[in-house]
Amino acid sequence: MKAISSAETQADIDRRRGRFVPWFIAAFFISFMLPLIAFTVLAFRHAPSEVTAQAYEKGLAYNNALDAEAAQEGLGWKVNGAFRDGVYRVSASDRGVAMEDARVEVWFVHPSVKTNDRHAVLTHSGRGIYEAKIDLPVRAGWSAHVTVEDHGQQLQTRYIFEN
Known part of the structure; x- marks a missing residue:
């Protein structure tokens, strides 16, 4: 411990010791504020990604989807699809009778790149077969x-198919 000189008073010693106290207090608050500000900026610059648009409304309408699925099963229709040699074919029948006047559409969905998706309206080629050439x-x-x-x-x- 340093001896107190006769010229140095207790007030001088207290002033010297207290010189760093405001800096310690400022450093304490800054150490909490800087990460808080950084995380706030990150949160506003990177909005949360939305997996399903309007998920709440779709969840409320789920019973309607279940009702539509049950009504669809009650139709007795049989539909099969296949892709071969650049042509997509769908066979459609209603309780074993070929469907001749149906409108058949197909949406081809790529697993990862939305710009690769395609849409086609199939044309009737006879006996309940609908087809379209798709690239x-x-x-x-x-x-x-x-x-x-x-x-x-x-x-x-x-x-699901692979081309």
Whole structure:
């Protein structure tokens, strides 16, 4: 311990010791404020990504989707889809009878790149067969979403295939 000189008073010693106290207090608050400000800036610059748009409303309407699925199963329609040699074919029948006047659409959904998605309206080629030539831009595991509509009723199904 340093001896007090006769010229140095207790007030001088207290002033020298207290010189650093405001700096310690400022450093304490800054150490909390800087990360808080940094995280706030990050939060506002990077908005949370939305997986499903309007998820709450879609959740409330889920019972409607279940009712539509039950009504679709009650139709008795049989629909099969296949992709071969650049042509997508769908066969559609109603309780074993080929559907001749249906409107058939297919949405080809790429697994990761939305700009690769395609849409086609299939044309009737006879005996309940509907087809369209489709040029899929890349080889991938595609998802074909098929909609068959006939006399105001609709059936939707999905097939997974690789081209």
